[in-house]
Amino acid sequence: MEDVLKDLIPMSLSLLLGTLVGWERQMGRKPAGLRTHVLVCLGSTMFCLTTSYAYSAFGGHSLDATRIAHGVVTGVGFLGAGSIMRQEGYVAGLTTAASIWMVAAIGVAVGVHAYALATIGTLFALLVLEGYRWAERFLSPSHEHDANE
Numbered sequence: 001m002e003d004v005l006k007d008l009i010p011m012s013l014s015l016l017l018g019t020l021v022g023w024e025r026q027m028g029r030k031p032a033g034l035r036t037h038v039l040v041c042l043g044s045t046m047f048c049l050t051t052s053y054a055y056s057a058f059g060g061h062s063l064d065a066t067r068i069a070h071g072v073v074t075g076v077g078f079l080g081a082g083s084i085m086r087q088e089g090y091v092a093g094l095t096t097a098a099s100i101w102m103v104a105a106i107g108v109a110v111g112v113h114a115y116a117l118a119t120i121g122t123l124f125a126l127l128v129l130e131g132y133r134w135a136e137r138f139l140s141p142s143h144e145h146d147a148n149e
Contacts (some may be wrong), residue, residue: 010045010110010115011042011045013110013115013118014041014044014045014107014110014111015038017103017110017119018037018038018039018042018106019037021041021102021106021122021126021129022034022036022038022041022103025037025096025099030096030099031083031092031093031096032083032099032100036100037099037100037103038103040076040079040103040104040107041104041106041107041110042107043107044076044104044106044107044108044111045108045110047068047071047072047107047108048068048069048072048107048110048112049111050068051065051068051111069108069112072107072108073101073104073105076100076104077101080096080097080098081097083100084097095129099125099129105121106118106122
């Protein structure tokens, strides 16, 4: 039962934090919404949690736990790149790609039990996604600022 709780707590927190960022993207009708963000956050958390199981199963000093995080960063970069579209000099999806990358970082932080860091990262991501949108509109209302989202 203790093993289940050891995994349930970080996976639940990952679900919650990924949902917060994903919900913001979903409400803005962005290319990657709620489910995508939640799954990326959960997946990256699960990869990190799997490290301890791999260490127990295969043991030894040859297991480098940082390789899991490295793989998540690289893999999610490709996933985010798929959300970027370019048409006639117009680029869309950059903010969505960045938010996918950010929820992966949040998931990794949860996976290594850095819960405060994951929560701060989530709050800051929401601040940037929502608060900065308002600031962009306020500072320069004559420009289209949602173009890169």
